[in-house]
Amino acid sequence: MPRNILVCVAWPYVNNAPHLGHIAGMNMPADIFARYHRLAGNNVAMVSGSDMHGTPTALKAIDEGVTPEEIATRYHEIWSRCFEQMGFSYDCYTHTHTAHHQEVVHDIWNKLDEHGYLFEASQSMPYSLTENRFLSDRFVEGTCPNCGFDGARGDQCDKCGRTLDPADLINIRSKRDGSTPEFRDTTHVYLKLSAFQEQLSEWVATKDDWRPNVRNNTLNYLREGLHDRAITRDIEWGIPIPRDSYEHKRVYVWFEAVIGYLSATKLLAKERGEPDLWKSFWEDPAAESYYFQGKDNIPFHTIIWPGILMGYRGLNLPTDVVANEYLNLGATGFSKSRGNAVWLPDYLERYDVDPLRYYLTSIMPETSDSEFTWAGYLAANNNELVATFGNFVHRILTITNRNFDGVVPEPGDLDDADRTMLAACDTAITDTAAALEARHFRDGLRAGMSLAQQGNRYVDQKQPWATVKQDKQAAATTLWVGLNIIATLKTVFAPFLPSSCEKIHGMLGLPGTIAEDGWSRVEVKPGTKLGTPEPLFRKLDDSIVDEENARLVRPG
RNA sequence: GGCGAUGUAGCUCAGCGGUUAGAGCGAACGCUUCAUAAGCGUUAGGUCACAGGUUCAAAUCCCGUCAUCGCCA
Numbered sequence: 001m002p003r004n005i006l007v008c009v010a011w012p013y014v015n016n017a018p019h020l021g022h023i024a025g026m027n028m029p030a031d032i033f034a035r036y037h038r039l040a041g042n043n044v045a046m047v048s049g050s051d052m053h054g055t056p057t058a059l060k061a062i063d064e065g066v067t068p069e070e071i072a073t074r075y076h077e078i079w080s081r082c083f084e085q086m087g088f089s090y091d092c093y094t095h096t097h098t099a100h101h102q103e104v105v106h107d108i109w110n111k112l113d114e115h116g117y118l119f120e121a122s123q124s125m126p127y128s129l130t131e132n133r134f135l136s137d138r139f140v141e142g143t144c145p146n147c148g149f150d151g152a153r154g155d156q157c158d159k160c161g162r163t164l165d166p167a168d169l170i171n172i173r174s175k176r177d178g179s180t181p182e183f184r185d186t187t188h189v190y191l192k193l194s195a196f197q198e199q200l201s202e203w204v205a206t207k208d209d210w211r212p213n214v215r216n217n218t219l220n221y222l223r224e225g226l227h228d229r230a231i232t233r234d235i236e237w238g239i240p241i242p243r244d245s246y247e248h249k250r251v252y253v254w255f256e257a258v259i260g261y262l263s264a265t266k267l268l269a270k271e272r273g274e275p276d277l278w279k280s281f282w283e284d285p286a287a288e289s290y291y292f293q294g295k296d297n298i299p300f301h302t303i304i305w306p307g308i309l310m311g312y313r314g315l316n317l318p319t320d321v322v323a324n325e326y327l328n329l330g331a332t333g334f335s336k337s338r339g340n341a342v343w344l345p346d347y348l349e350r351y352d353v354d355p356l357r358y359y360l361t362s363i364m365p366e367t368s369d370s371e372f373t374w375a376g377y378l379a380a381n382n383n384e385l386v387a388t389f390g391n392f393v394h395r396i397l398t399i400t401n402r403n404f405d406g407v408v409p410e411p412g413d414l415d416d417a418d419r420t421m422l423a424a425c426d427t428a429i430t431d432t433a434a435a436l437e438a439r440h441f442r443d444g445l446r447a448g449m450s451l452a453q454q455g456n457r458y459v460d461q462k463q464p465w466a467t468v469k470q471d472k473q474a475a476a477t478t479l480w481v482g483l484n485i486i487a488t489l490k491t492v493f494a495p496f497l498p499s500s501c502e503k504i505h506g507m508l509g510l511p512g513t514i515a516e517d518g519w520s521r522v523e524v525k526p527g528t529k530l531g532t533p534e535p536l537f538r539k540l541d542d543s544i545v546d547e548e549n550a551r552l553v554r555p556g
Numbered sequence: 557g558g559c560g561a562u563g564u565a566g567c568u569c570a571g572c573g574g575u576u577a578g579a580g581c582g583a584a585c586g587c588u589u590c591a592u593a594a595g596c597g598u599u600a601g602g603u604c605a606c607a608g609g610u611u612c613a614a615a616u617c618c619c620g621u622c623a624u625c626g627c628c629a
Contacts, residue, residue, distance in 0.1 A: 156629085213561045217627065220559050224628075295561080295626055325561075326625070362580090367569085368562040369625055376567075376581090383581060387594055395591035402590085442569075446580070453580090456595055465590035535592050 002042045003288060006281040007034040008261045008318075009048035010293030011096070014075035015057045018082050019341035020372055024360045025324035029441050030292040031088045032361065035495035036436045036444075038089075039519040045281050047264035049094035049101075050076040053238040054253035055136060059176070061237070062131075068237040072097060082344045086353055087498050092268035096239070096260055100270070104263035105256045106242045108312055117192045117311040118231075125234070126154070126166045126181035128174050134234035135166075135174055135181055142169030188230040189243065191255070196307040197226050203306065203317060211366075213295060214323050218302040226303065231255040258305040261291075262315070281316075288319040290439070295323045322439050325365035329372055329552070342372065342552070354497040355381045355537060361445045361496055374548040381540050389452045389489065390536040396459065396482040397507060397533035399475075403468050408483055408509070409476035410526040418481050421458045424451060425488040429521050432492040448492040455485040483508065483524045491517065500536050507531040 009030040012022060034046040052072035061068040076095050083093060094101070112118050126135045137154030144152035145168050153175075154166040166172060166183075173180055201222050207215060231252045232241055238250030262282065269277035281287050291301045301321045309315045329341060347356060359380040363370045400406065414422075428451040435444035459482055468475035490504040494514050505514050509528045 211561090213626085216560050221628080224559085297627095298560095299627075328625090363568065370568075373567090379567090379581065382592095386592060391591060391594045393591095395594075397591095399590050446569095449580075453595095457597095459590080460588075460596045463588090463590080468590090533591095537592085539592055539594095 003037070004043045004280050004284055004286070005034075005037045005045075006261075006265065006287060006289040006316075007037075007044060007046040008289060008291040009046065009090075010291075010297065011049055011051040011257050011260050012079055013054065013056070014050040014052060014072055014079055014095075015060055016075065018079050018344040020344065020347070020356075020360065021327045021329070021341065023086065023344065024327035024363075024372070025294045025365055026292040027083065027086070027088050028357065028360050029322060029324065029364060029439070030290075031086075032441055032444070032495040033290060033292070033436060033439065034089055035498065036433070036519070038515065039491070039494060039517075040433065041518055043280065045091050045265055045268055045277075046089060047092045047094075047261060047268060048090060049092075049096060049260050049264050050079055051253060051257045051260070052076065052095050052097040053250065053256070055139075055233070055235060058235055058237040059139075069097065078345060082348065085348050086344070086357070089498075092264045092271065094260075094264050094267055096257060098267075100267055101256070101260060101263045102239050104266060105239050105251060105259050108259055108262075108308065109242055109251070111313070112191065112308065112311045115311055115313070117195060118189050119192060119228075120187055121190055121230075122185050122187040123230075124167065124183045125186050126172060126174075127184040128176070128179060128181050130174070130177055130179040134184070134186060135176070136233075137166055139175045140166050140169065140172055140181060141175050142172040145170055186234055188232045188249070189241070189246075190228045191231045191304075191308070191311075192228050193226045193304065193307050194228055196310050197222065199310055200226070200303060200306060204302065207320070210320060211323065213325075214298055214302060214321050217298045221299055221303055226307075229304070254300060254304070255308070258300060258308065261305075283314065283316070285316070287316055289316055291318050291321045293321075293323055295325050298323050320439065325367070325369045327360070327363070327365050327370055327372055342548075346551075351540075352538070354500045355385055357496060358385055358445070361441055364441050366440070366442060374545045378540055378542065378545055381537065384449060385537040386535075386539045388449060388456065389493070392452050392455050392459070393486050393489070393504060393507075394533055394535055396455075396479060396486060397530060399465055399468070400479045400483065400530060401533055403472075403475065404479065406530045406532075408524050408526050408528040408530065409480055411477040411480035412473045414477065414481075417458065417461065418477060421454065421481050422484060424454050425485055425521050428488055428492050429519065433519060436495065444492075445496055448489065448496070451485065451492065452489060455482065455489075458482075458485070480524070480526065483530075484521075487522050487524050490514065491519065491521065503534075503536060507533055 007030050010026045012018065030046060034044050037044045050072070057072050058068045061071050064071065080093060083090065126140050128135050140154040141151055143150050144164065152164060152169060154164065154169065156164055204218050204222065232246065232249045233252050234248065235250050236248065238253065239256050241249055241251055265278040265281055269275055281289065293301065298321065301318060306317045309317055359377045362380055363372065363376065400409065428447055431447040432444045435447060459478070462478040464475040464478040467478070486504060487508055490501045490508070494501040501514060507530060508524060509530045510522065
């Protein structure tokens with residue numbers, strides 16, 4: 001019985017280009033997970049989109065003299081293109097500045113209102129007289145009343161760590177232009193998050209398979225008691241509010257961005273011409289949903305979004321919130337303040353996709369922050385992908401091609417070594433599946449590489465290149481087993497290295513597509529004509545490490 | 557300031573109460589030559605962040621300290 005698996009990927013905030021840190025922790029694991037489940041025969045909807053709204057984009061637009069929509073659209077297109085090139089298999093990748101999304105947000109808003117979870121309250125906020133806008137905490141600074149530091153922000157002083165309110169600042173001024181704001185009252189709509197305290201606590205208590213940081217962070221929030229949160233902002237860029245006298249305010253980005261998971265699923269249903277499709281992911285109690293994102297937005301997915309869903313009623317809560325730590329840019333010359341990073345569009349211009357997918361997965365920050373280094377990338381490509389995996393495939397195919405006219409040979413009787421090897425193939429299929437089901441992506445990848453190593457050992461021991469001269473049948477058996485190892489590798493690596501595995505599929509002369517084979521060990525049939533063997537991965541020169549590091553040191 | 561996660565071989569990590577602490581990569585040495593000078597084997601390398609404690613027994617549990625990252629205030 002196929003399962004319904006909703007794969008939700010955090011919505012990137014599009015006011016800059018994507019870099020490797022963005023995709024390592026969420027897009028990669030989500031895509032591997034989605035691809036695995038599709039192969040396993042489950043119904044998958046992998047959804048996300050660009051988060052278009054919010055203050056940073058609005059301000060950047062003012063500074064560049066264009067509309068916020070232009071900025072957001074420009075970056076949305078860049079992100080979309082990169083995701084496509086990376087092979088991220090979204091069923092729907094949309095953005096938040098659409099009539100459809102707005103409709104879904106308003107539906108949620110109205111239901112929450114009906115159910116009594118919204119209320120109004122007013123607060124006093126700094127208002128810029130030069131820009132005619134309210135300034136959020138982060139956009140005012142002044143002298144800290146506690147330590148006298150002059151660069152204290154509206155929410156806290158970086159010098160002494162004291163928490164502040166904008167009203168506490170001495171000589172408060174706009175961070176934008178230095179002008180002095182005045183305090184004005186402003187009314188906002190709040191979400192009564194505190195109402196869900198008990199319900200959320202009970203729900204989280206059942207989630208004993210969540211990663212420790214996700215679970216503990218969430219429990220900590222609940223222990224401290226939930227606060228009601230303002231879900232509107234004084235800003236013109238965003239989703240309009242379905243309420244009178246809120247013409248100059250918009251829905252708070254975080255409130256509406258998480259709703260994107262639902263609106264994107266509904267959009268997918270619409271696009272596929274199956275209007276009720278979304279229900280099988282959101283209303284079927286047996287459906288599962290997995291949310292992939294970085295550690296910084298755990299509470300939005302374990303508290304706020306579930307709270308919204310509880311208030312709306314009738315929609316599934318997250319099965320798991322898979323939060324990864326951060327991927328940092330390693331040692332050589334990295335300077336965060338100068339904005340140096342490995343930008344995805346740059347990478348894609350110069351190198352292949354699968355080696356990056358491989359390396360990022362192998363260092364995925366599952367339990368702690370990890371570091372991307374070009375030396376590590378080079379080593380992973382040359383020593384693991386090329387030498388162990390790619391070369392195994394190539395050597396078997398080449399020997400077969402040369403001695404058996406590129407046709408899968410007929411095996412003779414299998415001996416213990418042959419049977420052990422085939423059993424190892426079955427184990428690799430189940431091990432990888434178990435790792436991915438448990439959302440242990442590095443483990444899953446290792447299971448695949450371990451099979452390639454076993455294959456190399458097996459072939460070394462059997463020496464088909466020698467036996468073919470005296471005992472052609474023995475060589476035939478070995479190569480048949482070898483080709484079956486390749487067929488298995490093609491499956492277990494498919495979620496990680498989709499385009500390489502598609503190539504292998506062709507080189508093995510297998511019918512149909514990888515998708516049709518599913519998550520099972522496909523046996524190669526004697527007599528099948530093989531495709532032309534070609535190297536799967538290209539070896540990179542050591543010099544790229546210095547070249548790339550030099551790029552990082554250069555500012556901008 | 558509070559909370560959480562992380563700290564184990566040169567690197568990336570596994571182990572999370574019980575024999576001499578493991579894997580992959582890297583290194584050294586040897587074997588091999590079908591293959592993208594690829595493969596295989598052997599060896600070296602660790603006071604398990606630091607300091608206490610509980611236990612017959614701790615990398616593993618408890619307490620404290622330090623470091624890194626994140627969140628909250």
